[in-house]
Amino acid sequence: MDYSGEGEVLGMSKIPSAEEQLDFLTKVQRLFNESDFSSTYKYALLISLADLAIELGKDDDSELELTNRQIAERFIELYWQQSSPYKTSKANDSGVLYQNHGTQAAIIKAIQAFRDENSFNSPNAAKHSKEYKKLVTAVASTVAKQPINYLQNVGGGALPFLYERNTSSITLKIGVAYCLRRFQPLVQQLARSRWTDYIKKNAKNMPILGEKDDLSSFLFETSRKTLVQICKSLKEVYGNKCFYCHKATSKLEVDHFIPFSLYPRDLMHNFVLACPNCNRSKSDTLAAKEYLDMWIKLIRQHSNEMIRIGERVGVPADLETSLAIAKWGYGMATDTRVTFWMRS
Numbered sequence: 001m002d003y004s005g006e007g008e009v010l011g012m013s014k015i016p017s018a019e020e021q022l023d024f025l026t027k028v029q030r031l032f033n034e035s036d037f038s039s040t041y042k043y044a045l046l047i048s049l050a051d052l053a054i055e056l057g058k059d060d061d062s063e064l065e066l067t068n069r070q071i072a073e074r075f076i077e078l079y080w081q082q083s084s085p086y087k088t089s090k091a092n093d094s095g096v097l098y099q100n101h102g103t104q105a106a107i108i109k110a111i112q113a114f115r116d117e118n119s120f121n122s123p124n125a126a127k128h129s130k131e132y133k134k135l136v137t138a139v140a141s142t143v144a145k146q147p148i149n150y151l152q153n154v155g156g157g158a159l160p161f162l163y164e165r166n167t168s169s170i171t172l173k174i175g176v177a178y179c180l181r182r183f184q185p186l187v188q189q190l191a192r193s194r195w196t197d198y199i200k201k202n203a204k205n206m207p208i209l210g211e212k213d214d215l216s217s218f219l220f221e222t223s224r225k226t227l228v229q230i231c232k233s234l235k236e237v238y239g240n241k242c243f244y245c246h247k248a249t250s251k252l253e254v255d256h257f258i259p260f261s262l263y264p265r266d267l268m269h270n271f272v273l274a275c276p277n278c279n280r281s282k283s284d285t286l287a288a289k290e291y292l293d294m295w296i297k298l299i300r301q302h303s304n305e306m307i308r309i310g311e312r313v314g315v316p317a318d319l320e321t322s323l324a325i326a327k328w329g330y331g332m333a334t335d336t337r338v339t340f341w342m343r344s
């Protein structure tokens, strides 16, 4: 498998010029600074577009069509955990964080109602049910009417640089998918930190937030409890040994093969077991390409098991998506000459 930007070298595909990329970043910055964020939906939309561009986009400046339903599914994934109480709260407060300044956000309410009526533990476990498809329809309609409609309104005017709106989809404009892929860590980090601040600054959330300081992990990360389950299941599939040094040990930890700091969305195939030494040493870096080859072989071989574990613990699992993310991550690292991690 080739992870280098071969197309560019051969001149087969066109990519946005340095100037166009800078223009994109300037507009993203304006969007964050001058847009009216009356709820957290716009952050969710930016995160969804960046993720989908990585999974479905190409390394050239081509347009990319995304259906409202594809975007809605990402919203459900993002808001799922956030629709449950932040902690056991006192008195008559429900403990579910407010995602806007009026009454609770419609998407949170729809997900809550769905969870009350159905016993699924995650969107991943629910995805084949008829009820879930109805939820997607409802969320897609809200997403189309609200964030898709308003995201490109900046500072009182229109700045339609990201997409064109169609009846039931949007089309990312020429160069946009490329830029979202290229700058995804930046867009993700900005959207997540602004989202966390938004929740913190909302006065209605103050009684719920209290003294605890793990808001960002609650909003965006897989819970510790789920990670413990994942670790146990991975041991059953991969055995009690470190993926990187092969050492047999009972003290294995769950590692994101493609670092979470680079692609902050959990996918079952991306988890491997690492001994504490390798895990600490690898940290937020990408592993050398020999590990990449090993990992691709491993997840191809155990894909069905990963899908089964994912359905049980509620983490999305998809082989092709995981491979697309690896291709993107390694391609970008090669372009920017990142040093890969090797066990010393």
Ligand SMILES: [Zn+2]
Pocket: 242, 243, 244, 245, 246, 247, 274, 275, 276, 277, 278, 279
């Ligand atoms: Zn190790």
